[in-house]
Amino acid sequence: MKPTPYQTLVSVQRLQDLSRAGQPVILIDCSFDLANTDAGHSAYLNAHLPGAHYLHLDRDLSGPKTDQAGRFRGRHPLPDRADFARRMADLGLRDGLQVVAYDAQGGMYAARLWWLLRWLGHANTAVLDGGVQAWAAAGLGLSDAVPTTSAGDFKPAGSLVSSLTATELQARLGQIRLIDARAPERFRGDVEPLDARAGHIPGASNRLFKNNLQADGCFKPATELRAEFAALMAPHQAANVVHQCGSGVTACHNLLAMEHAGLTGSTFYPGSWSEWSADPARPIAKG
DSSP, X not given: OOOOOOSSEEOHHHHHHHHHTTOOEEEEEOOOOTTSTTHHHHHHHHOBSTTOEEOOTTTTSOOOSBOTTOOBOOSSOOOOHHHHHHHHHXXXXXTTOEEEEXXXXXXXXXXXXXXXXXHTTOOOEEEETTHHHHHHHTTOOOBOOOOOOOOOOOOOOSOSSEEOOHHHHHHHTTTSEEEEOSOHHHHHTSOOSSSSSOSBOTTOEEOOGGXXXXXXXXXXXXXXXXXXXXXXXXXXXXXXXXXXXXXXXXXXXXXXXXXXXXXXXXXXXXXXXXXXXXXXXXXXXXX
């Protein structure tokens, strides 16, 4: 019997089951460090899950910071859709093939790849629950061998997710539940180490992405996540929720948590606070 594909999270045990069943899987290491952008790749070259490829947040999972007119798009704008599809095909991606993304940072970067692949129309994408730490805790080994690849024939299909621009978001403020995944002190505007202005988008609610995790670094049970997000977004339904963060990375963690909890259909604002705060004409709030 062919194993069931995974489309949100997959445990180390289930990943091992796929391997034992001979199910082809593309493993992608997305480990990254915002303060040292070469650290993730260096760690990958030293040790990674056997057979895993590496994708870099800045070079692979993001596009240029400015558009053709020179307008700032945020610190991690979406890559060109066709270019990213070709990059995934170069790693062997074919339609329907299972992809498992992981990192060593609680899934914050792996979730970005999860969302991007759904954006390309590829549903069979999951994040390894607990990442490298869960793999090591299971007593499984790592490798320093960089795998060879045979190009796949993947072509992008209709997107499985939705996103909006800053202009579209501003027009909908007050009509949606906007959820900001940043740390509370940044949300309040107490500090701002990275972006143009401190504070948050007016009307936003704060949900630090790390609140999706248990002490062991794995995601909370789906029932617990569902209860927490339902309380936060009330009286809105999931389809009327928009997620953002600092630069469009950790918001994907909240999107993944909601999807895993069965709260489907919410929207992503990729430019996030980095784009929003760069325009002095856009309103901000503090506190």
